Amino acid sequence: MSLQRRLALSVSLVLVVSLFIGAILTYVHVVAKVATEMRAALAVGLHAATNAVDDREEAIDPSKRLRLVVGDFDGDRHLLAILRGPEGRIVAQSRLLPPDDPAPDWFYRLVISTPLKASLQTPEAFRSVGQLVLYADPHNEVSEAWSDLCLTMAIMAVFFGLILGMSFLVIRSAIQPLRAFCGALAKIGSGDYATRFADEVYWELVPVRDGFNEMAIRLETVEAQNRALNEQLLSVQEDERIELARDLHDEVAPFLFAVGADAAMIRQFIATEKVDAIQTRADSIAEAVRHMQRHVKDILCRLAPGALLNLGLPSAIENLVAFWKMRCPAVAFNLELAEDVIEPPLDVVIFRVVQESFSNAIRHGNPSTLVVRIEKTAESISVTIEDDGIGFVSGLITNGFGIRGMKERAKAAGGDLQIGNRPMGRGALVVVRFFTSKSNMKIDAAKLDVFA
């Protein structure tokens, strides 16, 4: 059942129950009121009739007197007077005023129990004429109560109808924005992040609308970032492949060619029995193989540091240093590495951060010295990589994947990475910290000229 229908039904139920209870209370009140009125009317009528026949002068013509008393009740709304002769025949009867708007019979029967009557106690002289009896007739009183009841019920029905109508309208207009909101949510669910919820809403729903729009904007931004990251990742992978191909081409292919040529020469020397020359060529082959082994190891190290890390993080970093020293002999590397063992997966994260920081420093900073410091205490492990190159120069900074990748790796491992210029002297500084206890989560960022 829809919320709107359920609310409308609930309100209707309350109204119907109220009407029912109202009717029962009115009924109880009417029954009591009619009984009281009838008793009072009978008492007053009896009193008046008694007064009319208690005088000796009034007994001069008892028959006429009693008929006059009966006549006094003509047109009464509640009392009917009947004079019966000694043999029980009706001698005279008053005329009741009929109700203007009689109540239905069922209501009359519902309200009335036993009709009230009272016989007039007359002096001796009147007894031979007959007996005067007063009957309380509740028709007029019940009709009055019926009219009141109808009016009250009509007013209540109009009032309840208005309440029901108003509730229905308010509920419908309150639900309208929720319907639009559901539609907008469904669109977001299907991936349409450009959806915005612009309708005017009740002020209670304004935070919901603004929150929804905020969420949609964020989702749209994140989706755009993801797309850009994916594109960047693809181009980084492509660059990496090209670099590997170049390495293989420049560093391995010539040596393979040389090994092939040396092997051909050895075959010739064996035929001509030039043993000394064979020795030289064999040495040359061994040298070429050593060279190729070094390069293949470098390439493997770049592709998967896992095998290297089997020997521990310090030796993996030393290997990285050897890789760069071969390419940039002018750069000095200072390593201050903690002796303590750093467990996986933190060792891989730290290795990747150091690897990217080296690559950034050498590619963008042109440094003469690179320092790596790894400190391990009971609370934290911190890694610092600093260079004395040009540092971050605003205007030159590109939106690269490397720094973002470092940050995400550190965050995923529960750490925090800060990057910026060194507080003193030229150069860049990368600090990553992993806390073993959550109490000291803040890195002293004030010391860093943080740009990102």
Ligand SMILES: Nc1ncnc2c1ncn2[C@@H]1O[C@H](COP(=O)(O)OP(=O)(O)O)[C@@H](O)[C@H]1O
């Ligand atoms: N050590 C550094 N010295 C100077 N500039 C740096 C250094 N590290 C990073 N940068 C700047 O930050 C930018 C973003 O670096 P990064 O995210 O690694 O992307 P990429 O290296 O692919 O350009 C670089 O283009 C460079 O301008």
Ligand SMILES: [Mg+2]
């Ligand atoms: Mg980079």
